[in-house]
Amino acid sequence: xxxxxxxxxxxxxxxxxxxxxxxxxxxxxxxxxxxxxxxxxxxxxxxxxxxxxxxxxxxxxxxxxxxxxxxxxxxxxxxxxxxxxxxxxxxxxxxxxxxxxxxxxxxxxxxxxxxxxxxxxxxxxxxxxxx
Numbered sequence: 001x002x003x004x005x006x007x008x009x010x011x012x013x014x015x016x017x018x019x020x021x022x023x024x025x026x027x028x029x030x031x032x033x034x035x036x037x038x039x040x041x042x043x044x045x046x047x048x049x050x051x052x053x054x055x056x057x058x059x060x061x062x063x064x065x066x067x068x069x070x071x072x073x074x075x076x077x078x079x080x081x082x083x084x085x086x087x088x089x090x091x092x093x094x095x096x097x098x099x100x101x102x103x104x105x106x107x108x109x110x111x112x113x114x115x116x117x118x119x120x121x122x123x124x125x126x127x128x129x130x131x
Contacts, residue, residue: 036108039101052112063116
């Protein structure tokens with residue numbers, strides 16, 4: 001019984017520690033994308049990785065073609081942020097962002113995607129950590 005109680009505390013501490021992890025951007029972006037970058041990293045990066053490049057446990061690397069605007073329009077990103085994904089893998093984030101912050105996040109995601117296409121994955125990731 002005591003072991004189970006200790007395990008519950010360990011799980012609680014782990015969840016709290018993970019929720020406090022702040023993912024920092026690794027890319028320098030033009031000023032018009034800074035707000036979106038800030039909000040993305042506050043709300044989205046814990047799952048989608050720094051700069052939307054994915055991570056070890058990333059459910060969606062937002063630089064993949066299936067998330068480009070032609071395949072995944074801005075309204076669908078907004079809907080997913082507000083309502084969660086249709087698969088249920090992403091919960092709603094509506095309590096964490098305003099309408100304006102969502103617009104800025106989408107603008108930032110589209111910028112990152114364009115940079116990825118223009119530079120290619122190898123060069124896009126090489127541009128990280130330059131501030």
